[in-house]
Amino acid sequence: MKFCSECAQPVNLLIPAGDNRPRYVCVQCDMIHYQNPKMVIGAIPVWEQDGQTQILLCKRAIEPRYGLWTLPGGFMENNETTAAAAMRETQEESGANIALQNLFTLLNVPQVHQVHIFYRATLLDLNFAAGEESLEVKLFSEQDIPWDQLAFPTVRKTLKFFFEDHAKVKAGTGQYEFHTHDILKRKDRPD
Amino acid sequence: MKFCSECAQPVNLLIPAGDNRPRYVCVQCDMIHYQNPKMVIGAIPVWEQDGQTQILLCKRAIEPRYGLWTLPGGFMENNETTAAAAMRETQEESGANIALQNLFTLLNVPQVHQVHIFYRATLLDLNFAAGEESLEVKLFSEQDIPWDQLAFPTVRKTLKFFFEDHAKVKAGTGQYEFHTHDILKRKDRPD
Numbered sequence: 214m215k216f217c218s219e220c221a222q223p224v225n226l227l228i229p230a231g232d233n234r235p236r237y238v239c240v241q242c243d244m245i246h247y248q249n250p251k252m253v254i255g256a257i258p259v260w261e262q263d264g265q266t267q268i269l270l271c272k273r274a275i276e277p278r279y280g281l282w283t284l285p286g287g288f289m290e291n292n293e294t295t296a297a298a299a300m301r302e303t304q305e306e307s308g309a310n311i312a313l314q315n316l317f318t319l320l321n322v323p324q325v326h327q328v329h330i331f332y333r334a335t336l337l338d339l340n341f342a343a344g345e346e347s348l349e350v351k352l353f354s355e356q357d358i359p360w361d362q363l364a365f366p367t368v369r370k371t372l373k374f375f376f377e378d379h380a381k382v383k384a385g386t387g388q389y390e391f392h393t394h395d396i397l398k399r400k401d402r403p404d
Numbered sequence: 405m406k407f408c409s410e411c412a413q414p415v416n417l418l419i420p421a422g423d424n425r426p427r428y429v430c431v432q433c434d435m436i437h438y439q440n441p442k443m444v445i446g447a448i449p450v451w452e453q454d455g456q457t458q459i460l461l462c463k464r465a466i467e468p469r470y471g472l473w474t475l476p477g478g479f480m481e482n483n484e485t486t487a488a489a490a491m492r493e494t495q496e497e498s499g500a501n502i503a504l505q506n507l508f509t510l511l512n513v514p515q516v517h518q519v520h521i522f523y524r525a526t527l528l529d530l531n532f533a534a535g536e537e538s539l540e541v542k543l544f545s546e547q548d549i550p551w552d553q554l555a556f557p558t559v560r561k562t563l564k565f566f567f568e569d570h571a572k573v574k575a576g577t578g579q580y581e582f583h584t585h586d587i588l589k590r591k592d593r594p595d
Contacts, residue, residue: 215410218407249482288438292514316584319510323485330510391582
């Protein structure tokens with residue numbers, strides 16, 4: 214940030230009175246321009262048939278991570294809820310018709326100023342198709358998930374949590390829980 | 405937003421190619437200035453003694469809602485996790501020493517472009533004191549909570565969820581769950 218978005222004068226990076234960290238402050242109108250983390254919201258679309266469980270993944274047609282696989286998701290917009298964002302992003306990227314279930318994971322990615330949230334979801338039919346931001350959308354069973362071709366560590370971690378809980382549900386020994394996790398370093402990315 | 409924060413030229417509100425909603429776009433450098441919801445993170449500091457349960461609340465010394473009571477909390481900063489934000493805000497507003505427990509509520513407030521998150525927390529000692537943004541900090545048992553003097557509907561809802569779950573825990577009939585809720589209209593505020 215170089216200029217004030219309200220008066221077009223330059224901004225300085227300084228610690229305002231009563232604050233404890235540097236902010237961009239306009240040299241003319243004194244407006245403080247706060248910068249805060251963004252939320253990325255997605256879904257885990259689950260297709261169950263003949264005792265088999267499959268997850269819908271999207272192959273990214275955009276940067277970053279062009280060509281890698283992700284759960285449908287994206288930046289939450291103003292004027293919507295987290296659930297509405299999960300539905301919208303799933304529809305935009307995969308055309309999938311889903312029924313949203315509980316919020317499943319909340320993952321911090323502080324080094325990129327993001328918080329990622331994923332909902333479990335039931336895929337209602339097979340009428341999905343790649344949206345503008347996807348090259349391909351496809352169902353994967355656990356053993357077929359392209360673990361070394363996943364776009365983001367939060368997607369990998371969410372899928373791991375999902376299949377762990379899913380095994381417990383199938384065995385009758387547990388249920389789907391809500392999970393939190395911090396992705397603290399870039400080296401924690403899928404290898 | 406009136407001017408581009410990168411080149412100081414005016415911005416127009418228009419729908420960029422490939423997008424589906426209006427964004428502020430610079431007339432000169434074409435930068436798209438996205439605006440997204442912000443996260444407000446807080447804690448529920450719980451003090452248990454002699455079978456009594458009390459919650460630490462802060463009386464706000466700043467607008468909005470000057471003079472009303474709130475759980476300690478505030479805007480999440482870049483480069484921190486949600487848990488770190490809850491610890492920091494609690495320390496800043498109440499000086500309280502807490503041990504953070506599980507994430508407890510996630511509440512959407514779409515009309516103000518915010519998502520509020522609260523963690524349960526154990527208050528470790530009674531060495532708390534009002535910070536710069538608080539007029540007073542004080543412990544309240546359930547029957548003494550100033551329900552008609554609470555600053556935000558998300559605080560009210562979080563306290564309601566807390567005491568409902570707490571009653572189940574005390575009775576041995578349940579546990580603390582993770583709760584989500586949407587605050588959809590201003591008329592839903594505490595009355």
